[in-house]
Amino acid sequence: MLLENKNAIVTGGSQGIGTAVSLMLAREGANVCLTYRSHKEEAEAIVKEIEGMGRKAICVKCDIASFTESEAVVKAALEAFGRVDILVNNAGMNWDGVCWKMTEEQWDRVLEVNLKGYFNFTRHTAPLLKDQKYGRIVNVTSINGLRGKFGQSNYSASKAGIIGYTKAVAKELGAFGITVNAVAPGLIETPMLKESEARDKIVDMAMAEIVLKRVGEPDDLANLIAFLASDKAKHITGECIKVDGGQYI
Numbered sequence: 001m002l003l004e005n006k007n008a009i010v011t012g013g014s015q016g017i018g019t020a021v022s023l024m025l026a027r028e029g030a031n032v033c034l035t036y037r038s039h040k041e042e043a044e045a046i047v048k049e050i051e052g053m054g055r056k057a058i059c060v061k062c063d064i065a066s067f068t069e070s071e072a073v074v075k076a077a078l079e080a081f082g083r084v085d086i087l088v089n090n091a092g093m094n095w096d097g098v099c100w101k102m103t104e105e106q107w108d109r110v111l112e113v114n115l116k117g118y119f120n121f122t123r124h125t126a127p128l129l130k131d132q133k134y135g136r137i138v139n140v141t142s143i144n145g146l147r148g149k150f151g152q153s154n155y156s157a158s159k160a161g162i163i164g165y166t167k168a169v170a171k172e173l174g175a176f177g178i179t180v181n182a183v184a185p186g187l188i189e190t191p192m193l194k195e196s197e198a199r200d201k202i203v204d205m206a207m208a209e210i211v212l213k214r215v216g217e218p219d220d221l222a223n224l225i226a227f228l229a230s231d232k233a234k235h236i237t238g239e240c241i242k243v244d245g246g247q248y249i
Contacts (some may be wrong), residue, residue: 186244
C-alpha cells in the first residue's frame with residue numbers, strides 16, 4: 001500500500017471527487033479526516049466505509065472559508081490520529097455569471113472558498129508538516145484556471161490563483177521535505193454534474209474537446225492524488241498536472 005500508516009485531511013470529502021479521494025487514500029492505507037459543510041449523512045457514511053477497511057476516520061463540519069473552523073479541523077485530525085502527513089485541498093464552489101452582471105457577493109464568495117479556503121488549511125497544517133520535516137499537500141484546481149471559461153471569471157481566477165499559490169508554497173516548504181502539487185481536472189462525472197439540468201449540453205460541449213472521448217471519473221483524479229501523496233512522488237513538487245482526457249490540448 002502506498003500510504004500505510006499515513007494520516008490525511010481531505011476537504012469536501014462527503015461527495016464527488018472528495019469522496020473518491022478519501023476512499024482511495026484509505027484503500028492505500030491512510031487514516032482520513034474529511035470535511036463537509038451540508039452533507040452530514042453522506043460524510044458519516046464515508047467514515048463508516050473507511051472504518052470497514054480497518055482504517056481510522058472522522059468527519060468534521062467546516063466552512064473552509066473560515067480561518068477558525070479550518071483550524072479546528074486540523075486540531076481534530078491531530079487529536080484523532082496523532083499527526084498529519086497529507087493535506088488534500090479539494091472543497092470548492094462555483095457561482096457563475098458574466099463579468100458585467102456578476103455581483104460583488106458572487107465574486108467574493110467564490111474567491112473566499114476556492115482560494116482563501118486553501119490558504120486556511122495550508123496555514124494550519126504547514127507548521128505541523130514543517131516540524132516533522134515531512135508532508136504532502138495536493139491542491140485541486142481546474143483546467144479552467146489554466147485557460148479561463150466564459151461565465152466563470154470568478155471561478156477561473158480562483159483556480160488560477162491556486163496554481164500560483166501551489167508553486168509559491170512548494171518553494172517555501174521544499175527544504176523541509178514537503179511536496180506541494182496541484183491537479184487540474186477537466187470535466188468529471190460528479191453528483192453535481194449528474195443533477196445539473198444542463199448536463200447534456202455541458203457534456204456535449206466537453207466531448208467536442210476531449211481527445212479520449214470519455215467524461216472523467218472521480219477515481220481518475222483520486223489515483224493521481226494518491227500517487228502524489230505517496231513517497232513514490234517524493235521528487236515531484238510545484239507541478240500542476242492535468243487530468244482531462246486531453247480536453248485542454
